[in-house]
Each structure stands twice: as C-alpha cells, then as structure tokens.
Amino acid sequence: MNKKRIVWGSILLGFPCVLLPVLLMGYLAWVLNLHAAQQRLETLAAVASSRASGTFNEAASALKTIAGSHLAPCTPESIDEMRLLTINTFSVKSVGYVEQEIYACGSWGPVGHHATPWPEDFTTTDGVRVSLGVQSRIVPAKPMMALQYAAFNVLVDPAQFLHVMLEEDMHLTVGTAAGQLVSASRPGAEHFLSRVHSGSHSALDGGYLYTLVHSGDWVAIAAISRHELMQGLVRREMLLLPIGGLLAGLLVLLIVRRTRQRLSPLAELKLAVRNREFVVHYQPIVSLSGGACVGAEALVRWQHPDGSMVCPDAFIPLAERSGLILPITDQVIDSVMRDLGPLLVKERSLRVAINLAARDVSSGRFLPGLEAALHKAGVQQNQIWLEATERGFLDIDAARTTVNHARELGYLAAIDDFGTGFSSLQHLQRLPLDVLKIDKSFVDNIEQDAATGSVTGHIIEMAKSLQLKIVAEGIETEAQRDYLRANGVHFGQGWLFGKAMPVEDFLRFQHARANVVSDHAALESTV
Numbered sequence: 001m002n003k004k005r006i007v008w009g010s011i012l013l014g015f016p017c018v019l020l021p022v023l024l025m026g027y028l029a030w031v032l033n034l035h036a037a038q039q040r041l042e043t044l045a046a047v048a049s050s051r052a053s054g055t056f057n058e059a060a061s062a063l064k065t066i067a068g069s070h071l072a073p074c075t076p077e078s079i080d081e082m083r084l085l086t087i088n089t090f091s092v093k094s095v096g097y098v099e100q101e102i103y104a105c106g107s108w109g110p111v112g113h114h115a116t117p118w119p120e121d122f123t124t125t126d127g128v129r130v131s132l133g134v135q136s137r138i139v140p141a142k143p144m145m146a147l148q149y150a151a152f153n154v155l156v157d158p159a160q161f162l163h164v165m166l167e168e169d170m171h172l173t174v175g176t177a178a179g180q181l182v183s184a185s186r187p188g189a190e191h192f193l194s195r196v197h198s199g200s201h202s203a204l205d206g207g208y209l210y211t212l213v214h215s216g217d218w219v220a221i222a223a224i225s226r227h228e229l230m231q232g233l234v235r236r237e238m239l240l241l242p243i244g245g246l247l248a249g250l251l252v253l254l255i256v257r258r259t260r261q262r263l264s265p266l267a268e269l270k271l272a273v274r275n276r277e278f279v280v281h282y283q284p285i286v287s288l289s290g291g292a293c294v295g296a297e298a299l300v301r302w303q304h305p306d307g308s309m310v311c312p313d314a315f316i317p318l319a320e321r322s323g324l325i326l327p328i329t330d331q332v333i334d335s336v337m338r339d340l341g342p343l344l345v346k347e348r349s350l351r352v353a354i355n356l357a358a359r360d361v362s363s364g365r366f367l368p369g370l371e372a373a374l375h376k377a378g379v380q381q382n383q384i385w386l387e388a389t390e391r392g393f394l395d396i397d398a399a400r401t402t403v404n405h406a407r408e409l410g411y412l413a414a415i416d417d418f419g420t421g422f423s424s425l426q427h428l429q430r431l432p433l434d435v436l437k438i439d440k441s442f443v444d445n446i447e448q449d450a451a452t453g454s455v456t457g458h459i460i461e462m463a464k465s466l467q468l469k470i471v472a473e474g475i476e477t478e479a480q481r482d483y484l485r486a487n488g489v490h491f492g493q494g495w496l497f498g499k500a501m502p503v504e505d506f507l508r509f510q511h512a513r514a515n516v517v518s519d520h521a522a523l524e525s526t527v
C-alpha cells in the first residue's frame with residue numbers, strides 16, 4: 001500500500017519533471033528569439049531613420065546652396081553649378097529652376113517648357129517644401145521625392161532612404177512623420193505607418209514583429225514576419241531543447257534515486273516506526289509443574305498497512321544496525337502496558353518478558369520510559385522480565401550497569417537463547433541474572449541426541465546451582481516437556497502450550513488456563 005503510493009507519487013511527480021524543463025526551454029527559446037529579433041529591429045530602424053534624415057538633410061542643404069548662389073539662374077555658369085551639385089551630392093538626382101510655372105533650366109541644361117506645380121506634402125521648419133511621389137521626366141518610371149526652395153528644386157530617389165545593410169528576413173519601410181510612405185524594401189509592413197502617432201514602439205501584431213523609430217521628420221519601420229520569426233525560434237529550440245531534455249533526465253534520475261531510497265527496507269522501517277505499525281503478540285509461559293500460565297513473552301510483529309504481518313527476524317537485525325530498535329522497544333513497552341496492564345494489576349503473580357536489544361542494554365535508555373509506563377499502568381517491577389541474548393550483553397561492563405540498575409528497581413533479568421553463543425558461561429559468572437532461558441536448539445535435541453541431551457542436563461544443573469529460574473524455549477512435544485519437568489526446569493514456552501498470539505487470544509488462553517489449574521488444584525485438595 002505504502003509502496004504503491006510512493007511509486008505512484010514518483011510517477012506523478014515524474015510528469016511535471018519531464019514536461020517542465022522542456023516547456024521552460026521552449027519558452028526560453030521563444031523569449032530569447034523575440035528579444036534578439038527586437039534588438040535587431042530596433043538597431044535597424046534607428047539606423048534607417050537617421051539615414052533618412054541624413055539623406056534628406058544632404059539634399060536640402062544642396063538645394064539651399066544652389067538657391068543661395070550669387071550666379072544668375074540658368075546662365076551657363078549656374079547650370080554648371082547645378083550639374084556639379086548633382087554629381088557631388090549622392091542623394092540628388094537632378095536640380096531644376098522653375099519660374100512662373102516654366103521650367104527654365106535644370107542640371108541637364110536649359111529647358112523652357114511648362115511645369116505643372118507639384119502638390120506639396122509638407123514643409124520643413126526651415127522652409128523646404130516636400131512633395132512625394134513626383135513623376136519626372138528624368139526617371140519617368142519611378143516616382144521621386146521633390147524638394148523645393150525658392151525657385152529651385154532637387155529630385156531625390158526615395159530608394160536612397162533605404163540605403164542601409166538589410167538582412168534577408170527584414171522588411172524596412174521609411175515614411176514621413178505624418179505617416180506617408182516614402183519607400184519600402186518590400187511590400188508587407190507599410191501599413192504600420194498608420195501607427196506613427198503612437199510614437200516609437202515595438203509590437204507583435206498582424207503577423208509581424210515590428211519596431212517603429214522616429215527621427216525628426218522621418219520614421220523608419222523595421223519588421224520581421226511571423227514565419228521568419230519562427231525560423232529563428234526553431235534554430236534556438238534546436239539548441240535549448242536538448243538542454244531541457246538533459247535537465248528532465250537529471251530530474252527523473254533524482255526521482256528514481258529518491259524513490260529507491262524511500263522504497264529501501266530502511267526507509268520502510270523508518271516509516272513503520274513513525275506510523276507505529278508494530279503490534280505485540282504474546283506467547284504463554286507455563287509452569288511445567290502445574291501447567292498454569294505464569295505469564296507471557298512479548299514478541300513484536302510489524303503489521304503492514306495492508307494487514308500482512310512481518311516476523312521480528314526479518315526486521316530486528318536492520319532495526320538494531322540502524323538504531324531504530326530504540327523507538328521500537330519504546331513502542332513494545334507501550335503496547336505491553338496497554339494490552340496487559342489491567343491483567344497484570346489484577347493478577348500480581350503474572351509476569352511479562354520483554355526482549356531488549358544490545359543498544360537498549362548497553363545504554364539503559366529504555367528504563368525511565370519503562371518506569372513511567374509501569375507507574376501509569378500500576379504494574380509492579382517484579383512482574384517484568386527483561387531479557388536479552390548474549391549479543392545484548394556484549395558490552396559486558398555497560399550491561400552490568402544497566403542490569404544492576406534494573407534489578408535495584410525490582411525488575412528481573414533474563415539471559416535469552418542460552419547456550420547458543422560463545423561466552424554464555426562468562427555472562428553467567430559476570431552478570432547478576434535471575435532467569436536463564438534454554439535455547440530451543442537444546443530442547444529440540446532432547447529426544448534424539450544423547451550428547452546434546454546431556455549438555456541440556458548440564459545447563460539445567462548449572463542454572464540450579466546459581467539459583468536461577470529456568471525457562472525452556474521451543475517445547476513442541478510432551479516428551480520434551482516431561483524430560484524438562486523431570487529435570488526440575490521451572491517454566492516452559494513452546495507450541496505445545498501455545499504459539500505467540502494476539503492479546504485477545506492470550507487473555508482467553510490465560511483465563512482458560514487459570515480455570516483448569518484451579519479445577520485441578522480443587523481436585524487435588526479433595527483427594
């Protein structure tokens with residue numbers, strides 16, 4: 001259940017982690033492309049508008065020069081001067097002199113025919129009259145711009161206004177400050193001249209990104225079509241999308257790593273501790289002489305949220321290595337007091353054995369919590385057996401301190417799985433113990449192996465000589481029970497009497513055993 005949630009959570013997180021970097025890079029490509037295009041347009045429009053001013057000013061200044069000449073108009077000298085001006089002024093195609101609607105002469109020589117006046121489009125502040133789209137005899141196929149001052153005029157090719165380096169994807173349009181078209185590099189973007197009144201600006205509109213720049217009497221519009229903009233975008237995406245893909249891959253890798261960590265046994269166990277997923281089962285401990293249930297051993301189980309039960313052997317070693325055993329011991333103590341507290345208060349002769357890990361024993365850290373739990377439940381210290389295996393007593397000096405302290409408080413100390421380690425005897429000598437639990441392996445072999453059987457006998461004798469209470473673990477047959485009883489073992493634990501069971505079952509078991517024993521005792525007393 002938890003695993004599923006973690007996996008699904010990771011998958012759900014994976015989607016945005018893949019999509020977001022790719023979308024982000026796509027967006028970045030768009031923004032960068034737009035920004036770069038805007039900058040190119042602004043530069044181009046600024047250069048073009050200042051170029052337009054320059055072109056006009058050059059022509060206007062040539063016009064004023066000839067108008068201010070001291071030579072009499074249309075004399076050979078004056079015509080020469082006009083011709084020289086045309087040659088020397090790049091923007092000026094021709095110079096003319098008109099007197100009372102008669103073209104008297106021009107830079108090409110004396111003329112003398114009638115001239116219809118050109119309609120004026122605007123007049124500059126210094127008095128130059130400007131006419132756009134003028135048809136002239138010099139370049140009949142092409143409308144020209146005419147500048148008139150006094151009786152003189154010059155003709156300028158509007159294409160001169162576009163005389164800048166123009167990249168292939170750009171549209172350039174030059175117009176007057178009033179929005180009249182002067183010249184366009186190619187058709188398409190001229191209609192933006194109608195926006196001339198909104199001042200210099202840049203916008204994405206009507207299928208174009210355009211920038212409009214004012215310079216004196218002139219405006220320049222640089223534009224790029226959506227199609228050309230998209231081509232730039234594709235180029236940038238080709239660069240940025242792989243980075244987005246890489247980023248997405250990196251995030252997915254992180255998610256996979258984190259998911260693995262979260263699915264690791266340790267992470268699962270941590271979560272179990274946090275969610276208090278542990279329950280305690282109780283295995284009856286019976287008196288071998290009378291069969292009465294004298295108590296139980298508390299054996300922890302990990303109950304997954306889906307209800308499945310995990311045995312301690314599968315997680316206690318990891319819990320011990322990781323230190324998680326400490327909170328688990330605390331949770332076991334809490335459960336024992338909650339489950340059996342009332343029964344222990346009612347039946348003061350009943351005992352509960354609680355298993356301790358090496359870290360519990362060496363630190364003694366569990367004791368204050370145990371004391372508080374006992375106090376709260378009203379249970380007495382001598383109703384609790386604290387048991388640890390030899391591994392638990394490995395740091396023997398620290399263990400002795402804890403055992404001494406616990407015994408001073410009234411608890412009983414037991415050595416579990418006795419005989420399975422290398423230094424069982426040393427522990428017996430150096431630790432102040434109350435109970436010895438013979439390991440199941442010695443009980444198993446009672447019937448089959450005479451040698452082990454005799455070792456079991458020796459263990460029993462030794463425990464007796466040390467005045468320890470003896471518990472035999474793992475009794476499965478009556479023969480084992482009979483042997484142990486005959487050899488003076490006090491208590492037994494094993495499937496012959498009952499497996500580790502949930503508290504409700506144990507309470508029923510204990511109740512039934514109490515009745516059997518009292519019936520038996522009543523029968524014996526009447527005999």
Ligand code: C2E
Pocket residue numbers: 283298299300311312313316325329332355356357416417473474475476493494495496500
């Ligand atoms: P243990 O303390 O020696 O507990 C006895 C184990 O033998 C229990 O296994 C019990 O179910 C099993 N057993 C008892 N009688 C028989 C029998 O007749 N036949 C067979 N085949 N097995 C029998 P369990 O509950 O799996 O616990 C295993 C070990 O896990 C325990 O051995 C103990 O060392 C550890 N453990 C259990 N609960 C805790 C705990 O709360 N804290 C710590 N630190 N360790 C615990």
Ligand code: MG
Pocket residue numbers: 297355387416
């Ligand atoms: Mg035990």
Ligand code: MG
Pocket residue numbers: 416417437439473
């Ligand atoms: Mg044991």
